[in-house]
C-alpha cells in the first residue's frame with residue numbers, strides 16, 4: 677500500500693507560494709510516497725517536479741471550467757480553462773486522463789443525516805441542497821467523471837465529507853482525499869492509502885480499495901493563500 681496526497685498546489689498556482697523543493701521536502705517529511713500536483717490551470721510545476729525529483733508525481737491540473745472546478749489527473753497536456761464541464765471532461769479523457777470533482781459540496785455544511793439524494797430504478801434524484809451547492813452536480817457530469825474528492829482539508833465540515841461519500845455511492849464512484857495545500861505545512865493533511873499503481877487504468881482500479889483519511893486545516897490557512905496572491909513571487 678502507498679500513501680498519496682491527491683490534491684496540492686505549488687508556486688505555479690496564482691494563490692500559492694510554495695517552492696517546488698519545499699513541496700518535495702514536506703511530502704517526504706509527512707511520509708507520502710506519491711503526490712498529485714494539481715495547480716490551477718497549469719501543469720508546468722507538476723512536469724518540472726516530475727523531472728527534477730525522485731518523489732513520485734502524478735501530473736494533474738485543477739481546471740477552471742465555466743461550471744466550476746474539475747481536477748484532471750495523469751495529464752500530458754494542459755487543459756484550457758473556461759470550457760464547459762462536459763468539454764473539459766472530454767479533453768481530459770482524450771489524453772488518457774482521469775477526472776475528479778474537487779470539494780464537490782464546496783464549504784457548505786452538511787450534517788450526518790443530511791439527505792443528498794435517492795435512487796429509484798437506477799435513476800438518481802439529487803437533493804435540492806446538493807444541486808444548490810455546485811453547478812457541476814448534474815447527472816450529465818456525475819455519470820462522466822471517475823471520482824469524487826470526499827476529504828479536502830480546506831473544507832471545514834466532516835459532515836460534508838460524509839455527505840460526499842453518500843453522493844459517490846449513489847453513482848458508484850470511488851472517492852479520493854487531498855490536502856488542497858497552498859502552504860508546505862498543509863501537505864499530507866489528507867491522503868489515501870491505496871494499492872500501488874503504474875498508470876491511469878491501474879490507479880482507477882486501485883482507488884476503489886483506497887482508505888481516505890484527513891484532518892481539516894485551520895481557517896487561518898486561507899489568509900496564507902490571500903497573502904500569496906498579493907505577494908506573488910515567481911517559482
Ligand SMILES: [Zn+2]
Pocket residue numbers: 683685714738778856
Ligand atoms: Zn485546489
